[in-house]
Amino acid sequence: MTLLEVVLAVLMLSMVTLIVTNAVNSIMTMEAESRKRLAAYEVANRLMLTFLDDPDELPPKSNPISYGSYQFLYELERTPAKLVINRTQESSGSALQALDRFRMVGVTVYEALPSDVAMAIEGEALASISRAIDPFTPRNPDSIEVIGRDRTKLGKWLGELISQPGGGGGGGGGGSR
Secondary structure (H helix, E strand, O other): OOHHHHHHHHHHHHHHHHHHHHHHHHHHHHHHHHHHHHHHHHHHHHHHHHHHHOHHHOOOOOOOEEEOOEEEEEEEEEEEOOOOOOHHHHHHOOOOOOHHHOEEEEEEEEEEEEOOOOOEEEEEEEEEEEEEEOOOOOOOHHHHHHHHHOHHHHHHHHHHHHHOOOOOOOOOOOOOO
């Protein structure tokens, strides 16, 4: 073996080592990002379930939510949803509920970045989930119990139900359960 062959062999070996090291580092970085995104989806799901059970129990939006070693901020969006009856439903002749009472609820979870000015600022959006809900149908027996125990919540729930168009509050009728 000549000196030139030895130098080329060492050079090729170092290039292969560099390529393998870069591949392992990129895999580890992707796994760390996937874990953070998974944690953000878990936080988004918990926030959605909390909202469905009792919206008053949601944590303040300005405070970061800790989940393991991660910090997240969230945004909750409620928008009206317009449901349209299809031909099969129209031809069945059955009385359908008032479709204008449904809402779309969306939760977006952001990475919380430390800031000198405020407690934290929103970073990259990591998770976003949405769900169509009927705000007047409690999610489970526990939700019904919570509403029934608190007169304020019961009054608010009934007030919203009665003020709905077609909800029995004077106009339209037939939309209440």
